[in-house]
Amino acid sequence: MLRRFAWQRRRRSSGRGEIVEEVTLTAPDISCDHCIATIRKALSKLAGVEFLGGNPQTKQVTIRYDPLLVTLAAIEKAMEEEGYPLAG
């Protein structure tokens, strides 16, 4: 189950007419740029996810995803399996 305070979500248009969700995820175990790279690689395996950036200081990554292709729960699971459970 998603812990709602672990992420912030904005709904916006991709510019091609479809709706994409943009979320900022907080994972306390992020400590350096290598962690960000690891998460980027893990999320790149999920269809419909675009990695926008990450910040080790704030322990946050920002992504955009297509809710028709992937769920936030699947994204959270992929991060958890990589060793970066979301804040909760």
Ligand SMILES: [Cu+2]
């Ligand atoms: Cu690291």
